Amino acid sequence: MLLWDVALRAGAGPFELLPRPLAVLSAIGELAQKGFLVKHVVASLFRVTWGYVAAVLVGIPLGIVLGWYRRGGMALAPLLEILRPISPLAWIPLAILWFGVGDISAVFIIFLASLFPLTLTAMNAVRGVELVHVNAGRNFGLRAPELLRRVIYPAILPQLLVGLRLSLGIAWLVVVAAEMIAVSSGLGFLIIDARNAGNRYDLVVAGMVLIGVIGIALDATMRSLERSKALAWGYTAVIDAAP
Amino acid sequence: MTDNPAVKVRIQDLSKSFQTNGQEIRVLENIDLDVRDGELVCILGPSGCGKSTLLNIVGGFLPASSGEVTIDGLPVREPDPRRIFVFQERGVFPWLTVEGNIGFGISGLPPKEKAARIAHYVRLVGLEGFETAYPQELSGGMKQRVEVARALAVNPDVLYLDEPFGALDSITRLVMRSELLRIWEAERKTILFVTHDIEESCQLADRVVVLSARPGSIRRVVDVDMPHPRDLSSPRYLALRDSILEEIGLAHRI
Numbered sequence: 299m300l301l302w303d304v305a306l307r308a309g310a311g312p313f314e315l316l317p318r319p320l321a322v323l324s325a326i327g328e329l330a331q332k333g334f335l336v337k338h339v340v341a342s343l344f345r346v347t348w349g350y351v352a353a354v355l356v357g358i359p360l361g362i363v364l365g366w367y368r369r370g371g372m373a374l375a376p377l378l379e380i381l382r383p384i385s386p387l388a389w390i391p392l393a394i395l396w397f398g399v400g401d402i403s404a405v406f407i408i409f410l411a412s413l414f415p416l417t418l419t420a421m422n423a424v425r426g427v428e429l430v431h432v433n434a435g436r437n438f439g440l441r442a443p444e445l446l447r448r449v450i451y452p453a454i455l456p457q458l459l460v461g462l463r464l465s466l467g468i469a470w471l472v473v474v475a476a477e478m479i480a481v482s483s484g485l486g487f488l489i490i491d492a493r494n495a496g497n498r499y500d501l502v503v504a505g506m507v508l509i510g511v512i513g514i515a516l517d518a519t520m521r522s523l524e525r526s527k528a529l530a531w532g533y534t535a536v537i538d539a540a541p
Numbered sequence: 542m543t544d545n546p547a548v549k550v551r552i553q554d555l556s557k558s559f560q561t562n563g564q565e566i567r568v569l570e571n572i573d574l575d576v577r578d579g580e581l582v583c584i585l586g587p588s589g590c591g592k593s594t595l596l597n598i599v600g601g602f603l604p605a606s607s608g609e610v611t612i613d614g615l616p617v618r619e620p621d622p623r624r625i626f627v628f629q630e631r632g633v634f635p636w637l638t639v640e641g642n643i644g645f646g647i648s649g650l651p652p653k654e655k656a657a658r659i660a661h662y663v664r665l666v667g668l669e670g671f672e673t674a675y676p677q678e679l680s681g682g683m684k685q686r687v688e689v690a691r692a693l694a695v696n697p698d699v700l701y702l703d704e705p706f707g708a709l710d711s712i713t714r715l716v717m718r719s720e721l722l723r724i725w726e727a728e729r730k731t732i733l734f735v736t737h738d739i740e741e742s743c744q745l746a747d748r749v750v751v752l753s754a755r756p757g758s759i760r761r762v763v764d765v766d767m768p769h770p771r772d773l774s775s776p777r778y779l780a781l782r783d784s785i786l787e788e789i790g791l792a793h794r795i
Contacts, residue, residue, distance in 0.1 A: 434628065
């Protein structure tokens with residue numbers, strides 16, 4: 299913060315055009331006062347929640363099934379591999395074509411952005427489950443549905459949580475971009491609108507700061523889930539395996 | 542069902558081969574073995590002789606290429622909760638506590654009965670005070686005990702142990718052997734115990750089945766008619782051990 303302020307006072311190059319920290323703070327205050335702060339934050343979180351939850355509900359069971367039934371996995375893997383490196387933002391024109399300009403398009407983009415990493419994480423995690431654990435489960439008389447619930451699911455949970463955290467991060471990145479194009483609320487819209495309607499760069503940076511702070515909060519929430527004692531084995535194993 | 546009611550596990554003319562890169566590798570050849578109810582049989586052989594494969598077939602995890610395994614006269618086709626396979630301590634579920642692991646196979650019991658059964662086996666394997674510990678907080682020997690307790694808790698009639706103490710240090714291994722004998726004498730399960738350790742087989746078994754190198758076939762079955770506890774320096778024990786060493790073709794001097 300101090301560096302930011304000092305750099306501006308020194309008038310260093312392109313930073314000259316940046317608003318001062320105080321101006322940004324007062325911009326956030328202005329947003330809060332007018333009720334826009336809550337409105338935009340809630341709008342963004344709302345889209346992320348729906349898109350992300352839908353991706354979790356589809357992607358994780360899909361990934362588990364693809365990992366468990368290897369043939370199905372091998373048939374679909376090339377398709378997933380082709381779709382995965384396509385930036386979710388490339389889907390925006392199609393999303394608008396299918397769902398029009400509005401919430402559904404933005405939610406769809408977030409859904410896609412989270413779906414691929416979640417599916418692939420779950421699939422690879424299932425494939426990596428130790429055969430002794432699967433065999434032990436079978437030995438105690440478990441068959442597919444019970445085996446998935448009592449052995450496969452807990453075995454992949456540590457990896458799954460890392461995947462959930464990373465894909466939530468992606469979803470949060472993507473919502474901002476989607477809102478710049480497809481909707482008229484949310485933090486992404488706030489940034490683009492502040493620029494278009496009068497070059498209010500204090501509001502632009504205020505939006506960026508809010509995005510960063512909320513992103514950290516989301517990440518910290520997900521990380522706290524990983525600290526459960528029943529999961530610790532999954533993370534120490536990774537450390538042990540490192541040279 | 543069988544001609545001899547005392548026979549528990551019967552392995553008949555069992556062979557197994559694997560396909561690797563289009564080549565057929567014969568792993569087991571014409572294994573015939575009867576294991577009596579309540580007997581502790583060690584299957585002894587050098588690394589790679591197919592003894593683990595044999596145990597996996599008997600356990601129902603692998604199909605035989607020819608021949609058959611029957612238990613109580615019924616052919617084995619898949620794993621069965623009445624016969625539990627104890628892997629090296631790697632088989633414990635790291636996401637469950639000691640209690641959770643031991644209770645894994647008895648989730649269908651009423652809670653009170655389940656708790657009583659878990660408490661009984663925690664005591665039997667000497668893990669009191671560690672009920673809520675996770676496997677990563679336990680030593681190798683303790684994890685091994687958890688796995689044995691988990692197996693015993695479902696009250697199986699046969700236990701398969703695949704080099705269960707192989708990963709333990711030599712002192713813990715000795716302790717675990719006498720623990721196993723104590724438990725076996727208390728519960729009288731039929732036990733098939735795979736090992737490459739001659740001493741171990743002589744210390745534990747009623748009979749030692751000596752396998753040849755690949756393809757594994759039975760070279761000799763040695764009766765160990767010594768009561769437990771065995772005196773490991775008695776001439777009889779030493780003579781027995783040496784005869785197996787000779788059978789395997791190793792001189793008993795290093």
